[in-house]
Amino acid sequence: MIVNGVPSEPLNHELNTNPEPGTPKVERYRQMPTRLTLALVVLFAPLCAFAQEPPAPPELPLIQQPVPIDAAPLVQPAPVAQPPATPPPSSTAVRLKDVASIHGEATMPVVGYGLVVGLNKTGDKKQAVFPTQTLANMLEQFGQSVNPAALKVENIAAVLVTAQVGPYAQAGSRIDITVASAADARSLQGGILMPTALYGPDRSLVAIAQGPLTLGGYGAGSGGTSIQVNHLTVGRVTAGGLMTVSRTNGMPAADVVRLSLREPDFSSARRIALALNEELGAGRAKVLDAGSVAILVPAEYRTEIPELIARIEPLPIDLDTAARVVINERTGTVVLGGDIRVGAAFVVHGRLSVRIATLFEVSQPLPYSRGRTEVVPQTEVEVEESQSQVVDLQPGATLRDVVRALNLLGATPRDIIAIMMNLKAVGALRAEVVTT
Numbered sequence: 001m002i003v004n005g006v007p008s009e010p011l012n013h014e015l016n017t018n019p020e021p022g023t024p025k026v027e028r029y030r031q032m033p034t035r036l037t038l039a040l041v042v043l044f045a046p047l048c049a050f051a052q053e054p055p056a057p058p059e060l061p062l063i064q065q066p067v068p069i070d071a072a073p074l075v076q077p078a079p080v081a082q083p084p085a086t087p088p089p090s091s092t093a094v095r096l097k098d099v100a101s102i103h104g105e106a107t108m109p110v111v112g113y114g115l116v117v118g119l120n121k122t123g124d125k126k127q128a129v130f131p132t133q134t135l136a137n138m139l140e141q142f143g144q145s146v147n148p149a150a151l152k153v154e155n156i157a158a159v160l161v162t163a164q165v166g167p168y169a170q171a172g173s174r175i176d177i178t179v180a181s182a183a184d185a186r187s188l189q190g191g192i193l194m195p196t197a198l199y200g201p202d203r204s205l206v207a208i209a210q211g212p213l214t215l216g217g218y219g220a221g222s223g224g225t226s227i228q229v230n231h232l233t234v235g236r237v238t239a240g241g242l243m244t245v246s247r248t249n250g251m252p253a254a255d256v257v258r259l260s261l262r263e264p265d266f267s268s269a270r271r272i273a274l275a276l277n278e279e280l281g282a283g284r285a286k287v288l289d290a291g292s293v294a295i296l297v298p299a300e301y302r303t304e305i306p307e308l309i310a311r312i313e314p315l316p317i318d319l320d321t322a323a324r325v326v327i328n329e330r331t332g333t334v335v336l337g338g339d340i341r342v343g344a345a346f347v348v349h350g351r352l353s354v355r356i357a358t359l360f361e362v363s364q365p366l367p368y369s370r371g372r373t374e375v376v377p378q379t380e381v382e383v384e385e386s387q388s389q390v391v392d393l394q395p396g397a398t399l400r401d402v403v404r405a406l407n408l409l410g411a412t413p414r415d416i417i418a419i420m421m422n423l424k425a426v427g428a429l430r431a432e433v434v435t436t
Contacts, residue, residue, distance in 0.1 A: 093316035093317060093318045093319075094316070094317055094319060095313065095314055095315065095316065095317070096259075096272065096275070096312055096313055096314070096315045096316075096317050097313035097314070099261060099262055099263070099268070099272075099317060099319060100259040100260060100261050100262065100272065100293070101259070101260055101262070102167075102257065102258070102259065102260070102309070103257075103258035103259065103260045103292060104258075104260075105167040105168075106167060107164040107165060107166055107167065108164070108165045108167075108200055108201070108206075108247070109162065109163070109164055109165075109200075109201070110162070110163050110164075110165055110198040110199060110200050110206045110207060110241075111160065111161065111162050111163075111198065111199065112160070112161045112162075112196045112197050112198040112199060112209060113134075113158070113159075113160060113161070113182070113196070114158075114159055114160075114161050114179075114193055114194055114195075114196030114209070115131070115134050115135065115138065115156055115157070115158060115159065115193075115194045115196075116156065116157045116158075116159050116179065116185075116188055116191035116192065116193050116194070116213065117155065117156050117191065117192055117194060118155060118190055118191050118192045119154070119155040119156065119157060119185070119187070119188065119189070119190060119191050120155065120189075120190060121154045121155060122154070122155075122157075122185060122186040122187040122188075122189065122219075122232075123153070123154050123155050123156045123157040123185045123186075124154075124156065124157050124158060124181075124183040124184055124185050125154070125183075125184050126152070127184060128158065128183035128184055129148070130158055130183070131156055131157065131158040131183055132148045132149075132151040132153070132156075133148045134158060135148075135151060135153065135156055136148040136151060138194070157181055157182075157183065157185035157188060157191065158181070158182045158183045158185075159179045159180060159181055159182055159188070159193070160179075160180050160182050161177055161178070161179050161193065161196050161198060161209050162177070162178050162180070163175050163176065163177040163178065163198060163207065163209065163241050165200075165206060165207070165243070165247065166247075167247060167248060168247065168248055169243050169246070169247050170243065170246045170247075171243050171244060171245055171246045172242070172243060173243045174239035174240075174241065174242060174243070175207060175239070175240075175241040175243065176236060176237070176238055176239060176240065176241070177193075177198075177209045177236065177237045177240045177241045178234065178235075178236055179193055179213055179234070179235045179236070179237065180233065180234045181233040181234070185233060186219075186232070186233075187215075187219050187232035187233065188213055188215060188232060188233055188234070188235050189213075189215055189218060189219060189232055190213075191212075191213050191235070192210075192211070192212050192213070193209060193210050193211055193212075193213060193237060193240065194210060195208055195209070195210040196208070196209045196210065198241060204245075205244055205245070206243070206244065206245055207241040207242055207243050207244055208241070208242050208244060209237065209240050209241040209242075210237075210240060211237040211239075211240035212237065213235035213236070213237060214235055214236050214237065214238065215230075215231075215232055215234075215235045216230045216231070217229040217230025217231060217232055218230075218232075219232050251305040251306055252305075253302050253303045253305065254297060254302065254305055255296070255297055255302060256294055256295065256296060256297060257294075257295045257297055257305065257308065257309075258288070258292055258293070258294050258295070259272070259292060259293045259294075259295065260291060260292050261290070261291045261292065261293075263322075264289075264290040264291035265290055265319070265320060265322065266287070266290045267320035268317070268319045268320050269287045269289070269290055269291070269292070269293055270287055271317055271318060271319065271320070272285070272293050272317055273285040273286060273287050273293050275315045275316070275317055276293070276295060276312060276315070279311070279312060279315055280295070280298060280312070281298070283296070284296050284298070295308075295312075321337060322337070322432060323337055323339070323340045323341075323430060323431035323432065324337045324431055324432045324433075324434060325337065325340065325399070325420060325429070325431050325432070325433050325434065326434045326435075326436060327417050327420065327421075327433060327434070327435050327436070328435070328436045329414075329417055329435065332412075332413035332414050332417070333413070334403070334413060334416055334417060334420070336399055336400060336403065337431065339398065340398060340399040340400070340429075340430070340431045341397070341398060341399075341430050342397050342398065342399055342402055342423065342428055342429060342430070343427065343428040343429075343430065344428065345423060345426060345428035347419060347422075347423075359377070359378045360375050360376070360377050360378070361375070361376050361377075361378055362374075362375055362376075363375070363376045399420075399429070399431070403416060406419065420433065421433065
């Protein structure tokens with residue numbers, strides 16, 4: 001082959017598919033396919049990774065479709081009767097321990113006769129014989145024999161001592177006592193009660209009382225002029241009684257505990273039973289009558305009755321109070337309960353005042369006459385009737401509104417008392433009226 005005028009060798013050896021083995025060129029040709037394959041793998045491996053399909057998300061649970069109303073069964077199961085729910089306690093709720101107590105447990109009255117000494121000439125007078133006899137008996141116990149008739153003292157007073165002992169009072173505990181004059185003492189101010197034995201209804205010794213008296217008033221005077229504030233012949237000695245016996249020694253085991261309401265009422269008894277059932281379990285409490293509720297004691301409390309009582313005492317109870325009006329005509333005091341309704345009524349109230357005055361005039365005769373000087377009474381009678389006040393009461397009005405309206409009209413407490421009594425007489429006042 002001639003290239004550019006110069007002969008050359010043919011190129012068959014370059015294109016020969018069967019070259020001689022062992023030459024460098026032949027070895028390089030043999031390794032080229034392998035290198036090319038590795039390069040393609042390195043180049044396309046990341047692309048293949050991105051080209052893969054993402055993993056399928058996990059299968060979600062099927063949501064149940066609501067049943068149409070038309071597809072609901074025509075016959076519904078009968079509802080199960082549920083016990084009445086206990087209403088939430090209101091702001092006026094009180095504790096169970098304040099409205100009920102254990103049945104059969106009450107305070108016991110005790111009484112004794114004693115002597116108060118240390119009075120400032122305000123004690124019993126000579127007309128009372130037993131104070132001096134009591135003093136003579138007391139002195140004889142100290143080795144002094146004195147004739148009671150020879151005693152003339154004004155600084156002692158015979159008294160009666162009373163107290164109330166609770167159902168759980170123990171020996172050594174203290175109780176409050178009340179001291180009242182039993183003779184003609186004018187005042188017990190500044191007196192000291194000598195040790196006095198207090199006896200129960202069975203004449204057994206229960207407590208010993210002594211101590212200085214505390215009065216709710218005072219008195220003073222001299223030369224026929226005196227001043228007195230409150231009652232001076234009755235006093236108290238706080239924690240003046242010392243118990244000598246114990247009333248109870250624990251509570252025995254029981255299956256049923258009975259509560260007694262201080263103010264019997266069917267509605268209040270039912271609310272107490274509902275509160276107890278919510279605390280102890282359904283069916284544990286039952287209303288027996290308007291004044292008592294029975295509790296079926298749980299098994300864990302049958303030998304621990306005090307623990308059960310301590311658990312139920314703080315329960316809040318919303319009581320149903322009765323409509324009541326308390327009237328004290330002597331002092332002109334009126335106390336109204338809450339939410340007292342008044343029916344329709346028409347009140348016309350007037351005030352009639354009658355004033356009678358007697359003036360004594362001296363009738364002097366003329367000089368040198370034979371007449372006498374005499375006192376002639378002159379009596380004047382004045383009758384005054386004030387204008388009548390009219391109050392129209394509409395149905396549903398409360399007694400509080402009525403009293404407020406009467407006050408604005410200038411009615412006095414005694415006028416209000418008279419109007420309330422007349423409203424009760426005609427049936428417009430729907431409440432119990434209690435006079436004290």
